[in-house]
Amino acid sequence: MSAQLHASFVKRFAGGTSIQVENLQTPADPRITVLFGASGCGKTTVLRCLAGLERPDAGRIAFDGQIWSDAEKHVFLPARARDIGFVPQDYGLFPHLTAERNVAYGLCQMAPRQRHLRVAETLEWIGLHGLAKRLPRELSGGQQQRVALARAMARRPRLLLLDEPLSALDAPTRQGLRRELRGWLRHFAIPTLLVTHDRQEAVALGDHLVVMHDGRVIQQGLLHEVFSRPGNLEVAGILAVETIQPGQLVDCADGLATIAVNGMRLIAMAEDLPVGTRDVFVCIRAEDVMLSIGEDAHASARNRLPGIVRDLTRDGALVRVELDCKFPLLALLTRQACQELSLAPGVAVHAVVKAQKIHLIAQA
């Protein structure tokens, strides 16, 4: 995994708040990095610093060996020279230009004929055929977002920066566009840094995950590794899901899906899965995992997974139990429950999870 973007910088604001990024790296492959965190934690500022729209007060940003910003050496490459695609949360479409001319705006270096072809081809790909002559105000929110994405991608930038690309859309539009977005990012093969506070969006789109909290980067790594092994409780809290595992859809019948995870079979609700899905992420929250010793308990639950307790961590009145059920699974129990079951590392248990508590996210 060779890192393409290296960023360690500080951006201070009047009033004393600051954004601190330590050793943020995005790999060239896998390509889509998700910058994840709650609203207001500084994600947008990080993106604007990378785009060259804000100037960091200290530190440096380098991309592919080229220095974009170095506060100590007073180096600052302006936005226009960074060869990026930047899509802000409000799309930033030019209101006085048609969809077509918005997309063509970043292509002024190309010969007119090539430019025309590129614009037509991009609009076609992104599903805006026939809307080329419309002004932004004559387009719906979803269509505007498509134009903004088309404009950023038409230039084939070296790095694509997307700020909450789907957050301003209504739920049905968002789900449809999310699936398409993944396809476009694959098709154009542009390294992408995507900002979001939506867990589902992060899991559905990302390969690599960077978690931010309170203006700091607190963990980064491969998406499912960060989700399944949060470095600390803070990260786990922000991600709000303790177990995320890649799995394969084996069977789907009567609204229930059977998933294979490392040879273990799980039953989950099949709703919302697009037709033809094979690879999925299985998401299980720790508080939805119950533990039992013996045979008969919780007979109604669909999933009874034999496993071994690996570790116990106190967390206030609760205990985090790390299990090995052929894949790492986290459970959250009260201390009394732990004592009653006399849990200790090495003890064999059954993890019990209802089918409707297992959330499936399709890997596009």
Next chain:
Amino acid sequence: MTAQEWQLIGFTAAMALLSTALILPFGVLLAWLLARREWWGKACVETLVALPLVVPPVVTGLVLLKLFGRRGILGHWLHEHLGIDVVFTWKAVALALAVMSIPLLVRTVRSAIEEVNPRLEQQARTLGAGEWRVFFTITLPLAKRGVLAGTLLALARALGEFGATIMVAGNIPGQTTTLSVAIYHSVQLGQDERAGMLSAVAVLLAFLALGASELILRRRKI
């Protein structure tokens, strides 16, 4: 109307158009600098540009007369090096009109530029556009109503200018006399009928320019 009066109207309109054309590029650039850039001496320039709005026009005319007269700093230099005499010629008329109308242009254009969302300009930069391209393809088109309205306001102001013009250009019939100056002169000579007719023309011209400006500003913004 006599041929002399038609000449008067034509000359006044020509001078107003010329002065407006002269201040337009400079005024728009200054408005952009005031709206979008921080620079040393900005507050000073801001005040200087607004001054002709509040100082008595006669005083502005007097300052111009002192600056551009043969013995004035600028007038002396122009006469020595370029052989140009400004005061009491048509050039002085254009100068007076330009100075008196530039505040209206700069103010209107500045607020129009300030209304353009700077994020759109930033967006253009991320798409590879340099500052000139950003200005001509994003800022100016989005502020164009304000620029048009400001231009018409400046034109209307120039058409009716009196105080500064008479100080720096005088009243030489056929050479520097403008509509306003001619009206004043007619009243002094007791030619009330001529004064009334010329006044009606002046009101009509101002009405057209101002009306057009209002119309442009009121139209729905993009």
